[in-house]
Amino acid sequence: MTSHSPHLVVFTGAGISAESGIQTFRASDGLWADHAIEDVATPQAWRRDPERVLRFYDERRTQVRRARPNAAHQALASLEKQGFRVSVVTQNIDDLHERAGSRDVLHLHGEILKARSSVDERMRYPLPRGGIKLGDICDKGSQLRPDVVWFGEPVPRYVEACEIVEQADLLLVVGTSLAVMPAAALLERAPLDAEVILVDPAAERLAPPGVARLPQPAGRGVTELVRHWSREGRLWLPETLLGA
Template sequence: MFSQKLLIRLKNAFNVTVLTGAGISADSGIPTFRGPDGLWKDQEVEKLATLEALENEPEVFWEFYNWRRQLLKDIKPNFAHFSLVDIENYFEDFTLITQNVDNLHAIAGNKNLVELHGNITRNRCTSCDHIVPMEQMAEQAIPYCDKCGAIMKPDVVLFGEPLNPKLLRQAQTASAECEVFFSIGTSSVVEPAASLPYIAKANGAYIVEINPESTPLTENADEVINIPAAKALTALVLILDRIR
């Protein structure tokens, strides 16, 4: 499954970076909101998950996000998430960058985690940036900030919003400094995350893509593993246990 070249790299590696996308949470039962899953009550998710929708239709916007949160309440991390916790422990310097907002990497136990697109379990004020964790949220159909009174949004990057520059810098630095870079379960089309493996490659890293489907990254990766993340990562943990 894994090449000898990769195993030698991993045996000697000090710094490893991993990028994950929606595919890693597929085995947990989370819809990707792509293709047939791209509708909610016959509305396009890409039009619902915007600041314009929050401003013009706050009731519909928050009904959608409260539904997503309710959906996540019974969702648990899968073998892929837990395998990445084990993998983190094998390396001195390990960074996990995720495009997912589902909080599953944090629940599983990863420590050095960059949530590039935010985390749906928090609210953020649209005016003063005050953050409220889900367990502290009042029961409101439309939440307002208890500091300044402005409307709040989930602490996620909505369509058309820029990424948090601090988190983006962390992700870019981790990509530039790693020796091995894994791209796992991501479509490799959403920027700026899609550029991270190329930053790693330009700085000499060995690029590994784990994805059952081909992506724009596939032909540029040093190694491609065309199987689901959970199967690949559980196998990788067993190998690391032997070589590290």
């Protein structure tokens, strides 16, 4: 397929990573059940108790390193290997899409396996092992912090994400409650003639009007769609599987 092939844009949320064992934030047994947002995930928390914030994200980092890509991550990467044009926009801060083999991945909320400067968000440093400690500094002499977007901070790559979604011929939304703004508003940026599919166990309840619904876990639903597209050699809306 050429660069003029139909463009599949995939927008993923915590549900796709949950199947790899990464604890979500908003579930009843999620991270916020044990940690108050204002204590670990805001600029104010960072100023008040940076050591606590660093410890929280070190624990998350360990969890991500132990996790492995699941069937949904692998299915999306396999489409790209077959020559389909696939772009991934993710709310997730893990690297499971990349480890599965996806090459065009935009992280809206940052990457937990990177550190960044506290004074210059453009200065990022990979964390192949270990974590961040007080006293670890950037090249400008400022304390390193997790490369994640905290509550109350702007989403620096949102405009770029909008531009990608605006190019979609088909928008596949996987494992997101569509509750986190501004990310949830990305669906409104899809072209009027683009099909939109939501894969989520709660899809019947979550899907906005006009969005096709596949109420299945990510691993099952995405794999099923990819199998159809691979067999046909094209992107299409399998109406026998979906309700709108």
